[in-house]
Amino acid sequence: MSWHVVAAVSEIPPGGRKLVTVRGRPIAVFNLDGAFFGLLNRCPHQGGALCDGVLTGLVEAASPGEYKYTRKGEILRCPWHGWEFDVRTGQSYCDPEKISTKAYKVGVEHGQTVVEGPYVAETIPVRVEEDYIVVDV
Secondary structure, eight states, X not given: OOEEEEEEGGGSOTTOEEEXXXXXXXXXXXXXXXXXXXXXXXXXXXXXXXXGSEEEEEEEEEETTEEEEEEEEEEEXXXXXXXXXXXXXXXXXXXXXXXXXXXXEEEEEXXXXXXXXXXXXXXXXXXXXXXXXXXXX
């Protein structure tokens, strides 16, 4: 596995998403209130583009008539047939024991860290003013 810079943090605002390609893999990166998550942009049902799906929540009931809306903006609904996935884990809500979509580790690195990298070479002074989203593939 190796980390790949895919976007500046400012490119994906809270509640937003961005489709990126890393090593030929289409990955949908989501920002849930400042925490970033990546899912393979392919529904395991019939291949729908998950990045085009609606972000919603869950309606839960402890007893009949008592409903509670939870996890607002954390559940992704496939645009083709409505299959639902947890953005944080890729786990399906349609058949949780058997179905999930590939989830990728996503992190945020300060720009200076990205510029420095693990290599030693002749350098030129650089000023970094932004943080970047990185995906582990």
